[in-house]
Amino acid sequence: MAKSQQNLILSRLSKSDRALLEPHLEPADLPLRKVLEKRGKPIKAVYFPDSGFASVVANGDKHPIEVGLIGREGMTGLAVLLGHDRNCNEVYMQAAGQGHCIRADDLREAINKSVSLHRSMLRYAHAFLEQATRTAVANGRSKIEERLARWLLMADDRLDGPELPLTHEFLAMMLGVRRPGVTIAVQELECEGMIARRRGRIVITDREALENMSNGTYVSAD
Amino acid sequence: MAKSQQNLILSRLSKSDRALLEPHLEPADLPLRKVLEKRGKPIKAVYFPDSGFASVVANGDKHPIEVGLIGREGMTGLAVLLGHDRNCNEVYMQAAGQGHCIRADDLREAINKSVSLHRSMLRYAHAFLEQATRTAVANGRSKIEERLARWLLMADDRLDGPELPLTHEFLAMMLGVRRPGVTIAVQELECEGMIARRRGRIVITDREALENMSNGTYVSAD
DNA sequence: CCAGAAAAGTGCGAAATCGTACACTTTGCG
């Protein structure tokens, strides 16, 4: 899969829609852990990652668990598209990258001016909704290994290099399971030759096998 | 909570938006098991329940599991609002009722004509997205009793009488767990005085306790 | 090169859930 340099929503806009946003878009550095949306707080700005990805995480304090993952195929701030000013999950960067951002009010104004712009973004909202429902299914019916396989594939889709910079601790948080559980699952995937690993890194070596392992819960980004 | 007689999306529309839909809306009987959307097939019609509710169910054949629930607060066919013509889940009635329906093409035409109509419906899309993410959280982190409590509350919100017509078999399917697991969970909720039951029926007797039991995963419909 | 910290591996009993099988009870219908 060839990976483009730019955010896919932005790069697919018509010239005129692009021109509508351009004046308000600002380059944004997206370092690890940067918070893009705060749980329950009004959304001030909306981000379009070019690289790296963010996690949408529910249950903030106590038992965090990821419900979605946003990379260059998407954008944050879906609530804005859908007529709300906040949502009830945290969104923060999990793999550092670059992107652009726009003030929420400027985005509102732009989508009021252009139906086709709004429409382009709503198509992504649909993709995200499907991602969330697949997460619900995976959480309900899959074993840790299967969910891990799915997650690794989704992360890989959104990163440029072959290496995923992920600790077990971190994966455990995303999947909402114990850290030793992840260690075991990683070992199993490695034994089966699907991944290679070093401290804090995982490399996918057999994508197809991982997709099988994920048991149909994985669908490629975009 | 007073329960209105009519679909909440429709009843909250402005006069002019309402007038736009009215010519195309047809009363629809919504018997148990009526299929409102088929997995992977184009959406022909969109439904607005006045009573009863539908389930959005993933994993059709093999291991079905519910990802969302649609009653008088909502509508089917969100994909249409978001610029797609199908989605990958089944939607079918789980508690019989009445409602209205509109052909998907007529709905597309109407939302093209009225931004405010589209907007009203998108607000529900946001609510549904949040419901789906909460389902993902509950599936990932909650025990059967907690998920059962959540589900009963959601169903109760969408039904008029106090009695929920639900078999354990059916609940097991919705939650994606074993049937005996539901029997146990139901017994526990009954022991704690939160529900009463008869063969095939459950009545909520202590809503507040159930909400506590659901551990924050339940949020009232609308 | 070494010390400290971060990450990963391991072990253990407890809890939750699974899959399956079977018996009992209620209900609707001929």
Added chain:
DNA sequence: CGCAAAGTGTACGATTTCGCACTTTTCTGG
């Protein structure tokens, strides 16, 4: 009324995951 079907209760071993604690390995900065 009696029977079949549907719904429910129960049991049992197997599997998965949990929660916690501890050790070992690897990396990093001084």
